[in-house]
Amino acid sequence: MKVFIAGLGLIGGSLALALRDRQLADEILGLEATEARAAEALACGLADRMVSFEEGVSTADLIVLATPVDTIPLLAVKALNRVNSRQVVIDLGSTKAELCEVIEQHTRRSRFVAVHPMWGTEYSGPKAAVHGAFAGRTVVICEQERSDKDALHLVEQLFRSLEMPLIYMAAEEHDLHTAYVSHISHITSFALANTVLEKEREDRHIFDLAGGGFESTVRLAKSSSKTWVPILMQNKYNVLDVLREHIHQLQLMRRLIERDDKEGLQEMIDRANSIQRIIH
Amino acid sequence: MKVFIAGLGLIGGSLALALRDRQLADEILGLEATEARAAEALACGLADRMVSFEEGVSTADLIVLATPVDTIPLLAVKALNRVNSRQVVIDLGSTKAELCEVIEQHTRRSRFVAVHPMWGTEYSGPKAAVHGAFAGRTVVICEQERSDKDALHLVEQLFRSLEMPLIYMAAEEHDLHTAYVSHISHITSFALANTVLEKEREDRHIFDLAGGGFESTVRLAKSSSKTWVPILMQNKYNVLDVLREHIHQLQLMRRLIERDDKEGLQEMIDRANSIQRIIH
Numbered sequence: 001m002k003v004f005i006a007g008l009g010l011i012g013g014s015l016a017l018a019l020r021d022r023q024l025a026d027e028i029l030g031l032e033a034t035e036a037r038a039a040e041a042l043a044c045g046l047a048d049r050m051v052s053f054e055e056g057v058s059t060a061d062l063i064v065l066a067t068p069v070d071t072i073p074l075l076a077v078k079a080l081n082r083v084n085s086r087q088v089v090i091d092l093g094s095t096k097a098e099l100c101e102v103i104e105q106h107t108r109r110s111r112f113v114a115v116h117p118m119w120g121t122e123y124s125g126p127k128a129a130v131h132g133a134f135a136g137r138t139v140v141i142c143e144q145e146r147s148d149k150d151a152l153h154l155v156e157q158l159f160r161s162l163e164m165p166l167i168y169m170a171a172e173e174h175d176l177h178t179a180y181v182s183h184i185s186h187i188t189s190f191a192l193a194n195t196v197l198e199k200e201r202e203d204r205h206i207f208d209l210a211g212g213g214f215e216s217t218v219r220l221a222k223s224s225s226k227t228w229v230p231i232l233m234q235n236k237y238n239v240l241d242v243l244r245e246h247i248h249q250l251q252l253m254r255r256l257i258e259r260d261d262k263e264g265l266q267e268m269i270d271r272a273n274s275i276q277r278i279i280h
Numbered sequence: 281m282k283v284f285i286a287g288l289g290l291i292g293g294s295l296a297l298a299l300r301d302r303q304l305a306d307e308i309l310g311l312e313a314t315e316a317r318a319a320e321a322l323a324c325g326l327a328d329r330m331v332s333f334e335e336g337v338s339t340a341d342l343i344v345l346a347t348p349v350d351t352i353p354l355l356a357v358k359a360l361n362r363v364n365s366r367q368v369v370i371d372l373g374s375t376k377a378e379l380c381e382v383i384e385q386h387t388r389r390s391r392f393v394a395v396h397p398m399w400g401t402e403y404s405g406p407k408a409a410v411h412g413a414f415a416g417r418t419v420v421i422c423e424q425e426r427s428d429k430d431a432l433h434l435v436e437q438l439f440r441s442l443e444m445p446l447i448y449m450a451a452e453e454h455d456l457h458t459a460y461v462s463h464i465s466h467i468t469s470f471a472l473a474n475t476v477l478e479k480e481r482e483d484r485h486i487f488d489l490a491g492g493g494f495e496s497t498v499r500l501a502k503s504s505s506k507t508w509v510p511i512l513m514q515n516k517y518n519v520l521d522v523l524r525e526h527i528h529q530l531q532l533m534r535r536l537i538e539r540d541d542k543e544g545l546q547e548m549i550d551r552a553n554s555i556q557r558i559i560h
Contacts, residue, residue: 094492118491137491167488180480182492188472189497191529192465193552198529199522200460203558208447211398211417212374212462213503215559216496217469222556225549229542236537242479243534247527249471249478254523257516262509269505272473276502278483279495 004029004056005064006075008041010121010227011092012066013129016046018162021131029056032126033067040126057082062154065091070230073102080108088151090115094178095234096142100171104146113155114142116174117164118182122222135163142171179238184246186220186228187239193221284309284336285344286355288321290401290507291372292346293409296326298442301411309336312406313347320406337362342434345371350510353382360388368431370395374458375514376422380451384426393435394422396454397444398462402502415443422451459518464526466500466508467519473501 003025005012019025030047032038038050057063057079065075072093079089080103090113091099103109119137121128139159144152156166169177196218200206206214232239256264283305285292299305310327312318318330337343337359345355352373359369360383370393371379383389399417401408419439424432436446449457476498480486486494512519536544 118489120492138488140489165488177480177485177489178492180476181486181489181494184475185472185493185497187530187533188468189493190549190552191526191533192468193555194529194548195464195522195526196460197551197555199525200457205457206461206555206558208418208445209398209420209457209461210559212400212458213402213465213469213500214461216499217465218555218559219496220493221552223549223553225546225553228549229546232537232545233540233542236540240534240537242475243530243537245479246471246475247530247534249474250467250523250527250530253467253471254520254527257512257520257523260513260516262513265512266505266509268474269470269503269508271477272470272501273503273505275473275477275498278486279490279498 001025001061002027002029002059003062003064004031004051004060005047005066006031006053006056007066007068008032008037008046008126008129009066010124010128011117011119012064013041013044013046013126014119014131014133015064015066015092015117017129017131018134020045022161024158024161029060031056037126044126044129046126046129053078054082057087061087062158063087063089065089065093068226068230069093069095069099069234073099076103076112077106080106080112083108083111085111087111088113088154090155092117094182094231095175096171097175098234100143100146109146110148111151113144113147113151114171115155115159116140116142116178117159122220124224124227134159137164138167139164140174141166141168142174144168175235176238179235179242183231183235183239184242186223187232187243188246189218189220189223190228193218281305281341282307282309282339283342283344284311284331284340285327285346286311286333286336287346287348288312288317288326288406288409289346290404290408291397291399292344293321293324293326293406294399294411294413295344295346295372295397297409297411298414300325302441304438304441309340311336317406324406324409326406326409333358334362341367342438343367343369345369345373348506348510349373349375349379349514353379356383356392357386360386360392363388363391365391367391368393368434370435372397374462374511375455376451377455378514380423380426389426390428391431393424393427393431394451395435395439396420396422396458397439402500404504404507414439417444418447419444420454421446421448422454424448455515456518459515459522463511463515463519464522466503467512467523468526469498469500469503470508473498
């Protein structure tokens with residue numbers, strides 16, 4: 001199978017490595033936004049050669065869109081415009097409603113499979129790609145009933161080979177749940193980093209005292225704005241909804257502390273503890 | 281050296297293991313709040329035997345207070361009431377202003393050294409104690425000028441043997457900086473867990489989708505209310521101050537998203553990214 005990956009950053013690049021490690025691709029064609037990144041991608045072994053979008057789409061069996069989510073809907077249309085009835089196009093983006101709406105009435109919509117592997121790190125670009133990235137993580141397939149059976153089957157087999165459990169969701173449903181479980185975590189972490197940078201003027205203190213739990217909550221704050229501004233804007237209404245609830249929860253905790261309400265504070269913390277029944 | 285540790289949970293228990301692993305104690309005497317926990321502590325090898333507070337304080341060379349911070353000031357006074365001029369008392373608590381104020385005028389204040397090792401996990405109790413816990417983490421010593429030279433020297437040598445870099449701070453300063461760097465991270469994480477539990481009614485979705493960054497930001501939400509209510513209450517004013525700033529930062533992000541202000545959002549995320557110059 002010949003695979004074309006548009007966007008060889010953290011996600012696309014890690015997929016390239018996984019395809020190579022498991023010998024799932026005969027050839028990997030790549031595309032990157034700049035010459036510098038293209039050179040990096042080649043140096044990291046993420047593609048056999050770099051090609052234009054047109055060449056990639058016209059020659060690959062599987063076309064993978066792994067660029068920032070604001071660019072995916074138009075690239076999806078342009079790819080579908082060019083593919084034949086045996087080629088398959090997928091994306092790996094973190095939002096799905098906008099994409100699925102844009103391609104809904106395309107005459108070759110059924111050659112597309114909307115895919116979201118639930119894995120990431122705070123790093124980005126070709127150098128951020130890592131071996132063994134996806135194994136054990138869930139992969140979400142959206143609107144699977146709109147994809148041709150052979151296209152869906154190819155994608156399912158591919159991600160099963162990467163040891164990823166498959167789940168299926170409507171696009172709207174996917175965006176709602178990822179806002180709750182992934183997108184809000186990034187907002188929290190960005191805001192926490194800015195809080196500490198604002199209040200703590202001496203870097204040295206942050207560095208010395210960070211053993212007290214700070215690193216884990218602030219890790220995601222290193223994530224790239226190029227990736228995250230598009231995600232937060234595309235999932236605006238779900239993100240705002242969960243962000244309002246999060247601010248409300250923080251205000252509740254603030255009021256309990258202000259009023260010395262130890263019992264109330266204990267109740268909130270005990271309730272929060274119940275997250276361990278889900279996340280071990 | 282005979283060591284008495286009051287509180288063989290995560291911190292006290294991990295210190296016991298470190299003392300054993302490095303053969304820094306000839307005998308470790310322990311005290312736990314309940315018989316069940318005392319039995320756990322013995323089963324985990326955290327102490328040679330369990331003793332009363334009175335026996336521990338009257339026979340040990342080094343007395344370590346590792347109980348929740350609301351109990352430490354009175355235990356410190358009671359320990360100092362009984363020690364002679366060669367014994368040393370330390371605490372391992374996460375707050376220092378209240379403690380240092382309470383013992384300030386004690387006639388044997390100089391036998392006390394106020395210590396905060398900057399290490400922890402989200403788990404608690406004797407079973408949470410781990411080997412190799414403290415190495416490489418900073419240990420803060422507060423008000424070191426109020427401790428006798430020999431007492432301070434013993435404590436410095438002990439934590440240097442555990443490979444912990446030492447830093448010195450006034451108690452008020454310690455509580456201010458730990459509010460910024462440690463305590464706010466826990467509040468954020470508790471609030472995030474409650475947000476997601478409130479908004480996402482299906483546990484299964486949280487479990488399936490958590491690969492998107494959720495685990496790392498919510499990890500601290502498993503932390504015990506028995507540990508954290510006392511810390512947040514004892515450090516109330518600093519915690520409220522940093523919590524106000526954190527809510528403000530989240531409201532700023534909310535407004536930028538509401539207004540589709542991509543440039544503003546990008547600026548906030550880029551600013552948050554600069555945390556990586558401090559935390560790698």
